[in-house]
Amino acid sequence: MCALTAAALTSTLLITSAGAASHEPTADEVRIHDVQGSTRISPLAGEEVREVAGIVTGVRGEGSRGFWIQDEEPDDDPATSEGVFVYTGKEAPAVLVGDRVRVSGTVAEYRPDGEDSGNQSLTQITAPEVTVDSSGNELPDPVRLDARRIPRAYAPKGGGEGGVEDRELRPRAFALDLYESLEGMNVEVRDSRVVGPSTSYGELWVTVTPRENPSARGGSVYGSYRDQNAGRLKIKSLADPDENPFPAADTGDRLTGRTEGPLDYDEFGGYTLAAAELGKVERRGLERERTRPQRRDELAVATYNVENLHPGNDAEKFERLARGIARDLAAPDIVALEEIQDNNGPEDDGETAADRTLETLIEAIVDAGGPRYEWRGIDPEDKADGGEPGGNIRTAFLFNPERVTAEDRPGGDATTPTAVERRDGRASLTLSPGRVDPADEAWEDSRKPLAAQFAFRGEPVIVVANHFSSKGGDEPLHGRFQPPNRVSETQRLAQAESVNSFVRDALKIDRKAQIVVLGDINDFEFSGTTKALTAGGALRSTAYALPRDERYTYVFQGNSQILDQTLVSPAIRRYDYDIVHTNAEFADQISDHDPQVLRFRP
Incomplete structure (x- = not known):
């Protein structure tokens, strides 16, 4: 049994929602789906929660340090996520994947790149006190993201001060709502086509909807403001890059096998599969094009x-x-x-x-x-x-x-x-x-x-x-x-x-x-x-x-x-x-x- 405490987020990264909760469970009743709620903003934002239970599904030791936990006892509401990120600040997370934990801390909404960015926020528990009850537990089964699950429509309409954040999630109607309803949860993709090449930041993009606007060379064409290619998903590895270098991949390659991990959100692409397990890149040998020479009179x-x-x-x-x-x-x-x-x-x-x-x-x-x-x-x-x-x-x-x-x-x-x-x-x-x-x-x-x-x-x-x-x-x-x-x-x-x-x-x-x-x-x-x-x-x-x-x-x-x-x-x-x-x-x-x-x- 161990406990750790980390510094809370600065005030500029917090989005509080005083008095906004319509449901106020007692401390010993609070579960992850209560923290997440059925909109993009937690109904408990700014509040202290005690001993929120879950299994550790992923650990991030660099950058925004912390770990994800997921409830083993989900509710019946498809709009409420069963996973959440626990932010440990400067402290390296003192937990392992498979640990069963109880987390106490403050619920916060972190807006990547600041309030003026237009980004959505990430629900998390900050300044955590963590109790590890057991280790080596099986992880919750991942939710598979594929063409059958992803709605064709990308996002609901919403402007004004809060945009879509106060709208009830409709995960069967809109892709962004589906991703939000899975925020922090263990998800997987299988045998997916790469539509954005790997970068020096250790990431690539795949599509889980392969028939959606394919390009002639394996990508996904963006041809309209009304058709944003809902099946695009960023993949980023949680592995130490020195021990497990991120694979090189070109557009049209395939990420084969199973890629599994928590569903994160960041400013550099939005919803991101933070891969605890990364599939293999199957190279398809995309060649650089050469155009024909101009004729004498051209x-x-x-x-x-x-x-x-x-x-x-x-x-x-x-x-x-x-x-x-x-x-x-x-x-x-x-x-x-x-x-x-x-x-x-x-x-x-x-x-x-x-x-x-x-x-x-x-x-x-x-x-x-x-x-x-x-x-x-x-x-x-x-x-x-x-x-x-x-x-x-x-x-x-x-x-x-x-x-x-x-x-x-x-x-x-x-x-x-x-x-x-x-x-x-x-x-x-x-x-x-x-x-x-x-x-x-x-x-x-x-x-x-x-x-x-x-x-x-x-x-x-x-x-x-x-x-x-x-x-x-x-x-x-x-x-x-x-x-x-x-x-x-x-x-x-x-x-x-x-x-x-x-x-x-x-x-x-x-x-x-x-x-x-x-x-x-x-x-x-x-x-x-x-x-x-x-x-x-x-x-x-x-x-x-x-x-x-x-x-x-x-x-x-x-x-x-x-x-x-x-x-x-x-x-x-x-x-x-x-x-x-x-x-x-x-x-x-x-x-x-x-x-x-x-x-x-x-």
């Missing part, structure tokens, strides 16, 4: 987010990016690059030039067998364009001078906008390269679009490289507000309107102007941002030229989704468009985005 324009590239990166990153451009993208004629950092990367000393970054990449492309590209770009003002502090990320162009001519018009700088004028009856840039509307507040603390004019076989083509503002600050899909508020979309809508206006000005001068707008739009092909970009028929998204199961450039929390886009003006009627899946689906990735390439005959 112009190939690509876009690639190279993820904070600067000369301080190791040589392997440059080598792999170079091979990707020279081989996988078949040496496009023009490459729009996003996340090019300045010459000393995140060092914050006022440096803004990125010539060494770009020239290092160009040399690596030559070494990889590609052409000797030239580059065009404009250095931003220091700290004005967001991104990693000190990095001064920006967009830039590479182009193959053997195939393409840059029609340079000098004078472009960080603050001077380029415009469109009539020249020889055609739409032409006043500055090339030049920035699009850099003073517009839409681009505050964000990357400004870079426009440049090129000639291919005598035909002028205007290309606009973009990196719209990020989705940071949006409420999560798994959060307490449903549908989640996408606050970051406001700025992207304004950015899209700015670019759309620029393109429409060009089309007023020359309706046959050939314009390609591309880059990391940080939004989906069905989003309001894309609708604003294409408003008035100025542009159309090439994403819809692909089958639905191939429309993705990024994998986030098990959802394969489009963030990078290529759009074309009406004069570009026939084209060949390819998203080249080389990064996002793989554990070993050189960037978290997949590149894409557009081929057409100007």
Whole structure:
């Protein structure tokens, strides 16, 4: 018999509910399902409970230390969980899986990442006093999560101050309600397809609903705000990574056998199976794609987010990016690059030039067998364009001078906008390269679009490289507000309107102007941002030229989704468009985005 005590959570992590309980059992009657209640917030939040009984089903000795217990005597209500997390603070849990314990402490609701995050809360018992009555007991049978159990509908609707937290759980109607009704309980998945590759944090994503929006290569496509892929589930191991390293897995691999453990909740994906027993990864040999070379009379324009590239990166990153451009993208004629950092990367000393970054990449492309590209770009003002502090990320162009001519018009700088004028009856840039509307507040603390004019076989083509503002600050899909508020979309809508206006000005001068707008739009092909970009028929998204199961450039929390886009003006009627899946689906990735390439005959 032993007892342990740990420091309680700080007040900023507590959500109290004074007087909210409709049922107040006496101390010796309190069981785990009384602590959990039938909504997301415990009816006993903020109250002391005594000798809550359960079997230890999992122990976490690092990070948020503690252990899970589960009642051996469940009630008849499917909405009330029979498991709960016991938070031990700085103290390592002094219990073992299989211990039968009694826990006294304070019921609390922990909100991962704070009150403003939009996350749901995790019910737990804090400042615990623990009595171990026996050891080596059998664990409660796990609840199996599979396609028969997971509702198709993802979440109930709920806004206002509490969102869905005060709603009675309906686990047969909504996937998020089902997961909440199992919070802290022992669950299992079997023979599940990996839909989000393993990460350096020792986690991966599977789907337990394999027929739900499958991608062509084994993932789950996120193609609508109304269809969030309810069967996605994060898997994280409770094992010591030094003794049991987390297995590498790519999208499309399978997590075979049984994976079992308590159902947790965190800010990095919501409901998570904290695996006390982890299945084996069966590799399916997913291969990186290679696109076809452009034909002699085709112009190939690509876009690639190279993820904070600067000369301080190791040589392997440059080598792999170079091979990707020279081989996988078949040496496009023009490459729009996003996340090019300045010459000393995140060092914050006022440096803004990125010539060494770009020239290092160009040399690596030559070494990889590609052409000797030239580059065009404009250095931003220091700290004005967001991104990693000190990095001064920006967009830039590479182009193959053997195939393409840059029609340079000098004078472009960080603050001077380029415009469109009539020249020889055609739409032409006043500055090339030049920035699009850099003073517009839409681009505050964000990357400004870079426009440049090129000639291919005598035909002028205007290309606009973009990196719209990020989705940071949006409420999560798994959060307490449903549908989640996408606050970051406001700025992207304004950015899209700015670019759309620029393109429409060009089309007023020359309706046959050939314009390609591309880059990391940080939004989906069905989003309001894309609708604003294409408003008035100025542009159309090439994403819809692909089958639905191939429309993705990024994998986030098990959802394969489009963030990078290529759009074309009406004069570009026939084209060949390819998203080249080389990064996002793989554990070993050189960037978290997949590149894409557009081929057409100007």
